[in-house]
Amino acid sequence: MNWELWLQNFSVVAGIGFVVWILVHGARSERWQRAWLRLKRDRLGIASGCVIGLYLFIGALEMIQLPVGPQGATSILSLLAGSVPVEPSFSAPLATTTLATKDPKPLRGRHLLGTDALGKDVFVTTLRACRTALIIGGLTSVIYVPIGTLLGILAGYFRRWVDDLIQYFYTVLYSIPEILLLISVLLVLGEKSLAKMAFALSITGWISLCRLIRGETMRQAERPYVAAARALGQSQWNIVTSHLLPNVMHLVLIQLVLGFSNLVLAEAMLSYLGVGSPIGTPSWGNMIDGARGELSREPVVWWTLTSATGALFGLVLSLNIFGDALRRAFDPKRG
Amino acid sequence: MADSPLLEVRDLAIHFATETGTVEAVKGISFSLQKGETLAIVGESGSGKSVTGLALTRLLPEPPTIYKSGQILLDGQDVLKKSPRELRTIRGNKIAYIFQEPSTSLNPVFTIRNQIAEALQLHRPEVRDFDAEVIKYLDLVGIVDPAKRLHDYPHQLSGGMQQRVMIAMALSCQPELLVADEPTTALDVTIQAQIMDQLRELKKQIEMAIILITHNFGIINGIADRVAVMFRGKIVEYGETHTVLANPQHPYTRALIQCIPQPGQKRRRLTTIDHAALEAAG
Numbered sequence: 001m002n003w004e005l006w007l008q009n010f011s012v013v014a015g016i017g018f019v020v021w022i023l024v025h026g027a028r029s030e031r032w033q034r035a036w037l038r039l040k041r042d043r044l045g046i047a048s049g050c051v052i053g054l055y056l057f058i059g060a061l062e063m064i065q066l067p068v069g070p071q072g073a074t075s076i077l078s079l080l081a082g083s084v085p086v087e088p089s090f091s092a093p094l095a096t097t098t099l100a101t102k103d104p105k106p107l108r109g110r111h112l113l114g115t116d117a118l119g120k121d122v123f124v125t126t127l128r129a130c131r132t133a134l135i136i137g138g139l140t141s142v143i144y145v146p147i148g149t150l151l152g153i154l155a156g157y158f159r160r161w162v163d164d165l166i167q168y169f170y171t172v173l174y175s176i177p178e179i180l181l182l183i184s185v186l187l188v189l190g191e192k193s194l195a196k197m198a199f200a201l202s203i204t205g206w207i208s209l210c211r212l213i214r215g216e217t218m219r220q221a222e223r224p225y226v227a228a229a230r231a232l233g234q235s236q237w238n239i240v241t242s243h244l245l246p247n248v249m250h251l252v253l254i255q256l257v258l259g260f261s262n263l264v265l266a267e268a269m270l271s272y273l274g275v276g277s278p279i280g281t282p283s284w285g286n287m288i289d290g291a292r293g294e295l296s297r298e299p300v301v302w303w304t305l306t307s308a309t310g311a312l313f314g315l316v317l318s319l320n321i322f323g324d325a326l327r328r329a330f331d332p333k334r335g
Numbered sequence: 336m337a338d339s340p341l342l343e344v345r346d347l348a349i350h351f352a353t354e355t356g357t358v359e360a361v362k363g364i365s366f367s368l369q370k371g372e373t374l375a376i377v378g379e380s381g382s383g384k385s386v387t388g389l390a391l392t393r394l395l396p397e398p399p400t401i402y403k404s405g406q407i408l409l410d411g412q413d414v415l416k417k418s419p420r421e422l423r424t425i426r427g428n429k430i431a432y433i434f435q436e437p438s439t440s441l442n443p444v445f446t447i448r449n450q451i452a453e454a455l456q457l458h459r460p461e462v463r464d465f466d467a468e469v470i471k472y473l474d475l476v477g478i479v480d481p482a483k484r485l486h487d488y489p490h491q492l493s494g495g496m497q498q499r500v501m502i503a504m505a506l507s508c509q510p511e512l513l514v515a516d517e518p519t520t521a522l523d524v525t526i527q528a529q530i531m532d533q534l535r536e537l538k539k540q541i542e543m544a545i546i547l548i549t550h551n552f553g554i555i556n557g558i559a560d561r562v563a564v565m566f567r568g569k570i571v572e573y574g575e576t577h578t579v580l581a582n583p584q585h586p587y588t589r590a591l592i593q594c595i596p597q598p599g600q601k602r603r604r605l606t607t608i609d610h611a612a613l614e615a616a617g
Contacts, residue, residue: 030443030488031444223439224434224435224436225440228434228440228441229442230394231394231426231427231431232427232454232505233422233423233426233428233457233458233508234453235423247442247443247444
């Protein structure tokens with residue numbers, strides 16, 4: 001295993017740990033307990049949560065590597081899909097022969113969503129691509145959420161020059177068109193990798209979280225419990241970490257979920273533009289990029305594009321619905 | 336009283352720099368406090384009484400606050416000349432506060448035990464058994480069955496209970512001076528009476544000076560040794576509580592005392608204070 005694989009495995013563990021940490025931190029407060037009660041009654045929210053859970057499960061199957069197979073490590077998903085045969089070329093969903101007009105060859109098996117140019121099963125590739133989406137979403141979140149939260153609290157609590165500095169910083173970043181910034185960063189970093197993409201996305205990702213947390217912190221800092229903590233002789237750092245942080249954590253969670261869908265879309269977009277996922281990595285963006293050339297073919301190869309966008313759509317929609325459900329649960333008035 | 340006072344405020348003036356000019360919130364006040372003594376600072380909203388209380392450990396945000404002149408001597412040392420680090424050791428440790436709104440003064444995400452334990456950790460590193468110490472102080476402020484309350488969150492308590500927790504938190508640091516800034520204003524009348532009784536009781540048990548900031552002359556009787564009446568940033572009357580109550584000199588003091596409803600009194604219009612007349616009188 002090379003270092004990048006280790007980094008990805010680490011990011012998975014770190015990401016899961018991070019979410020657990022947020023939940024454990026938040027779950028102590030009354031606000032979170034009430035939110036949970038409301039969320040439990042929100043059927044659409046729960047359904048979208050289950051869909052996200054399914055994506056996470058599939059992604060995990062692809063991420064967990066077992067020490068078997070010819071390369072020394074094979075993912076659980078690959079093992080499960082091991083019996084799916086590789087065909088000579090394109091084939092339509094559930095077809096019995098390849099797509100060639102002249103000399104169609106019989107297939108070794110049926111494929112729910114057909115096969116791609118290399119004859120690989122599109123359904124399996126779509127499932128395997130979950131991993132890429134989750135790694136980009138997870139790794140980027142692990143980088144940008146702590147930065148955005150901390151800077152937001154610092155700006156909102158200390159105000160004055162700290163606030164000015166942080167605001168100038170993110171306003172400058174925000175003034176550059178995001179896509180141009182992303183592409184230039186990725187081109188500067190050179191050879192494509194998921195970690196580099198996560199890094200680039202983090203550069204722009206923290207801004208909206210930082211703004212949100214800054215505003216909420218300003219509101220919280222006015223509340224008497226902060227004055228009471230100061231009157232008790234608490235250090236500034238202690239007030240920031242143990243008094244303000246738990247009180248803005250619910251916004252971090254909501255933003256994390258909603259931001260995740262943007263990251264998944266950004267991965268697809270960057271891969272489509274050719275600066276995203278490394279070639280050969282199963283990713284929805286790579287699939288869409290690959291399908292671009294096949295759309296002009298006769299008969300048209302539509303299934304790669306459809307399954308990739310379908311999977312993307314399902315995840316992004318669920319994340320957005322779940323994020324909205326969380327927001328409603330935490331703030332029933334604004335819902 | 337041959338001892339040097341615990342706290343001596345000399346000619347303290349506090350200004351706020353606002354966009355529309357400087358506001359003189361406190362205009363040169365002086366008072367002093369012996370160990371174990373209780374001083375009531377009485378005045379209406381905006382008279383500078385809360386600002387005075389917060390200034391004692393420099394809790395007012397700077398800017399806009401400007402400490403224009405004067406000294407705040409705590410054990411003979413000027414608080415206004417201390418570094419932020421030194422100030423933090425004074426806050427809680429020497430001077431503790433309780434505020435008007437108990438419901439929002441407690442952090443909503445911490446249990447009672449953790450809030451008080453946090454204060455203990457800060458100022459009393461010698462304490463080993465936090466639970467026992469927290470229970471001791473909850474018991475002291477009259478919370479029934481304190482062991483059961485340890486893991487409650489602030490929202491699970493009534494307003495009166497919350498204020499008792501605040502008092503317990505302040506007392507747990509064993510301060511020499513407790514600044515109670517309108518501790519009963521947000522509570523209903525029966526709870527007000529309970530909390531004041533509790534403070535009176537605590538005063539007997541613990542050797543601790545109290546500054547009681549209030550707009551209500553009615554509650555200071557029996558607890559305050561001395562009273563300072565503040566009006567428009569100045570102390571207009573200062574003396575022994577019973578003397579001031581029996582024989583108020585300043586028209587504003589008289590007006591405030593008249594505002595106390597008397598039981599059994601004939602129904603009449605509530606007294607209001609004629610500011611224009613007071614202003615003219617100086």
